[in-house]
Amino acid sequence: MDKIVLQKGDTLIVVDVQNDFLPGGSLAVTQGDEVVPILNRYIAAFAARGLPVYATRDWHPPDHCSFKAQEGPWPPHCVAETNGARFARDLELPAGATIVSKATEPGRDAYSGFEGTRLDQSLREKNIKRVFVGGLATDYCVLNTVRDACKLGYDVFLLSDAIRAVNVNHDDGLKAEAEMVRLGAQPIALASLGT
Structure with missing residues (x-):
């Protein structure tokens, strides 16, 4: 595969690398912590070229509709201003990263950044x-x-070495990857990035 050269007009979106989604968190993703060192290398590559980095986060009120107490599917997680909502300690977001808080209202959920x-x-x-x-x-x-x-018309690259799945069903992650590719996302890994 041809190397992908980062250029003006590119951005990195780091999705929800928060303590509650890491091992030991209230909604832990199996091996979720494994994405952190890999994402740090992507972050460094973007930062070295002066390209923007975004980081999304769940930033829920305590009575969020996705929580089981409100008849949602999940245990309480990523409640705003708590340790569980903080980004992983070892995630090396640059000082200029743009933070995108989502699902901040009690009655509205949001999986997408x-x-x-x-x-x-x-x-x-x-x-x-x-x-x-x-x-x-x-x-x-x-x-x-x-x-x-994809729907909004961006060219999308999926960092296939820097994602991990919940896998409520054992193959949910694989199905999700296949769906993203079907929608037009191109899976890549660190080795794909040119200098």
Whole structure:
């Protein structure tokens, strides 16, 4: 495969690498911590070229509709201002990274970084054409962020070495990856990036 050379108009979107999604968190993704060192290398590559980095996060109110107490599917997680909602300690986001908080209202959920946020507007203001997406979890927030990015007309690269799945069903992650490719996302790994 040809090397992908990062260029003006590219951005990195790091999806929901938060403590509650890491081992020991309230909604832990199996081996979710494995994405952190890989994402750090992508972050360094983008930062070295002066390209923008975005980081999405769940930033829920305590009574969020996705929580089981409100008849949602999940245990409480990523409640705003708690340790569980903080980014992974070892995630090396640059000082200039743009933080995108989602699902901030009690009655509205959002798996996609584009849903109910200014992400699309911000990308267009920066003339972004290509988005590189990795993080947690493959079968939920990564899938939905990629789905919306494709729908909105961005060229999408899926960082297949920097995603991990919840896998409520054992093959949900694989199905999500296949769906993202079907929608037009191109799976890549660190070795694909040219210098």
